Amino acid sequence: MSEAVSALPHAQYSGLVDLAEAGLTGMITLRGDLASPVLAEAVRAATGASVPEVRRIEAGESGQAAWMSPDELLLIVPYEGAAGVVEALETALAGEFATAAEVSDARAFFRITGPQARDVLAKVCPVDFSDFAVGELRRTRAAQVAAAVWREEGDVWSLVCFRSVAQYVWDLLATVSKPGGEVGFYR
Template identity: 75%
Template sequence: MSDAVSALAGAHSTGMVDLADAGLQGMITLRGDLSSGALADAVRAATGAEVPARRRVATGDRGQALWMSPDELLLVVPYAQAATTVAALETALAGEFATAANVSDARAMVTIKGIEARNVLAKLCPVDFRDFAVGDLRRTRAAQVAAAIWREDENDWRLVCFRSVAGYVWGALATVAQPGGEVGLYR
């Protein structure tokens, strides 16, 4: 068995913002009725978080729950716990119309930190970041590929994309994060 490696192999870049490969992350796609009490209990048991509101992120003591669509969450947990978390979700949701899938190795996560983070993201994403609050999440495009973006705190953001396009997204982010050509929309 080979050792798992992140898609971006620890990449790091500084410029207008600090970009970094978030490393291996446990990511679980959970689909089902988000208003179900059983699903809410399972999410709470897995992450310590509540089921998030539409286009929001809920953070618990063991992970995060990200709203992805009216019937889908992305749970972010420690990488080493993803498989056992999926098994626990399947047990907890037996008899419910729900599915859980470990997508950890099919995704990549980038951290974007700095006061210019919104401006850097605005160069690649068709999103109005003006009222993008801490805990908000959007599924969108980043340089024409699917991505999810959320705001952890004032100057700390996360972007998740498919592993197959991680190098492309990283290159685009690193390019637009270089000084010069500042957008200056969000200050």
């Protein structure tokens, strides 16, 4: 069995923003009835977070829960414990109409940090970032590929995409982050 590696080991870039590939991150797709109290308790047990409202991400002591669609969450947990979280979810959700699948190795996770992060993201995502609140999440496109983007805090943003397009997204973000490409729309 091969050893797990990041999508882009040691990827860091500083320009208009600081870009970093977050490395190995546990990610679990959880599908089911998001209004179910059983599912809510399973999410809380797995992450310490509540089931998020539409287009939100919630943080807990051991992970995050991100709203992805009316019947889907993305749970973000430590990489080493992701398989155990899936097992615990399957046990907790036995008898519920729900599925949990580890997708850690199928996703790439990036951090975009700095006062110009919204401008950089707006260059590649068809999203109005002007009133984008901390904890807000949007499923969108980063140029030609599917992505989810959310605001962690102030000038710290996260983006998740499929691992198969990680290099493309990295190159895209690095290109639009080069000095000299300042837009200054979101000040």
